[in-house]
Amino acid sequence: MDSQSGCSLPIIYQPFDANEESHWQDRGSLFDYLFSTEGAGKRLLDFGPGDGWPSLIVAPFVDEVVGVDGSLHRVEICAENARRMGISNVRFIWVKPGTPLPFQNNSFDGVMAASSIEQTPDPKATLQELYRILRSGGHLRIGYEDLGRYRNNQEQEAHLDKIDDHMCWLTLYDRHIDQEFARMYRIAFSLPNEKVIKFFLENGDSLSFDLITIPLLEKAFPSITETLLCSLTHPSGKTFVPWLKEIGFREVVPSHSGAWFAEQLFAQYSEGTRPSDIDTIDSILRSLVKIVVQMAAPINENPMITAIK
Numbered sequence: 001m002d003s004q005s006g007c008s009l010p011i012i013y014q015p016f017d018a019n020e021e022s023h024w025q026d027r028g029s030l031f032d033y034l035f036s037t038e039g040a041g042k043r044l045l046d047f048g049p050g051d052g053w054p055s056l057i058v059a060p061f062v063d064e065v066v067g068v069d070g071s072l073h074r075v076e077i078c079a080e081n082a083r084r085m086g087i088s089n090v091r092f093i094w095v096k097p098g099t100p101l102p103f104q105n106n107s108f109d110g111v112m113a114a115s116s117i118e119q120t121p122d123p124k125a126t127l128q129e130l131y132r133i134l135r136s137g138g139h140l141r142i143g144y145e146d147l148g149r150y151r152n153n154q155e156q157e158a159h160l161d162k163i164d165d166h167m168c169w170l171t172l173y174d175r176h177i178d179q180e181f182a183r184m185y186r187i188a189f190s191l192p193n194e195k196v197i198k199f200f201l202e203n204g205d206s207l208s209f210d211l212i213t214i215p216l217l218e219k220a221f222p223s224i225t226e227t228l229l230c231s232l233t234h235p236s237g238k239t240f241v242p243w244l245k246e247i248g249f250r251e252v253v254p255s256h257s258g259a260w261f262a263e264q265l266f267a268q269y270s271e272g273t274r275p276s277d278i279d280t281i282d283s284i285l286r287s288l289v290k291i292v293v294q295m296a297a298p299i300n301e302n303p304m305i306t307a308i309k
């Protein structure tokens with residue numbers, strides 16, 4: 001995958017468009033990570049940057065950003081995006097998942113982690129590493145995928161993605177929300193999409209998790225070329241907070257996010273009244289997000305979390 005985000009990221013892949021709610025959210029996130037890490041003019045770590053997010057949008061506001069990712073391919077994509085954007089105060093480093101980070105103790109002023117801690121083999125051990133490399137008084141800001149959003153009918157899902165005319169991937173998600181873990185299965189077929197759909201739809205009218213049974217998979221076995229199983233722990237806010245305290249962070253604050261606030265603000269403007277240039281939008285968001293990220297949010301809504309060492 002050359003772009004993990006499907007090239008949908010504003011600034012990194014698309015020109016800023018003030019009519020797009022997601023572009024406002026992106027600017028809200030930028031100021032969120034900047035202010036909640038107290039990062040302005042400092043040295044930040046971005047853990048698991050994917051396509052370079054938020055490293056590449058935050059970099060113009062700080063001294064230095066180091067992005068560390070467990071995928072070599074992602075590191076190359078991030079570095080290429082930085083080159084294309086002419087950003088020189090950011091560098092990206094590969095780290096083998098599950099191994100210590102290649103940094104000395106107390107070496108960063110702040111750490112940003114966007115949907116990445118829950119992707120690691122041991123999220124609690126990852127937090128311990130982030131604590132180690134953060135300087136005393138430094139801030140860690142965590143955004144995470146909340147499994148609760150899949151409650152009521154999306155706990156189990158099946159998707160088919162065409163690779164080319166002769167090959168496709170079937171992806172199955174099996175989410176155990178209250179137990180805070182998820183399994184993802186990927187199965188590659190050397191068959192066109194339509195054939196795979198027809199094969200599993202013998203007993204139904206749309207592809208669903210329940211239709212992918214063991215007997216059918218056994219029947220399809222000769223056309224299966226590759227399989228992958230990924231089991232991930234998905235801590236909720238209720239789990240992250242006690243973990244962070246146990247690790248030693250002196251203050252842990254679940255708070256509202258800049259992206260959420262920017263989304264609310266976008267909706268307040270009617271068509272035609274909304275500011276249309278990024279500088280005006282930034283100046284509005286900059287002052288307000290600084291306050292919003294300090295406002296405590298209910299833990300059962302799985303807010304973003306700031307932890308101070």
Ligand SMILES: C[S@@+](CC[C@H](N)C(=O)[O-])C[C@H]1O[C@@H](n2cnc3c(N)ncnc32)[C@H](O)[C@@H]1O
Pocket residue numbers: 005047048049050051052053054068069070071074095096097098113114115116119120121
């Ligand atoms: C869901 S993506 C999020 C990417 C980006 N932060 C964003 O929000 O668009 C998770 C990222 O974490 C990285 N990752 C997963 N396990 C990791 C590990 N053990 N160490 C470092 N990065 C890891 C993945 O390679 C991927 O780039």
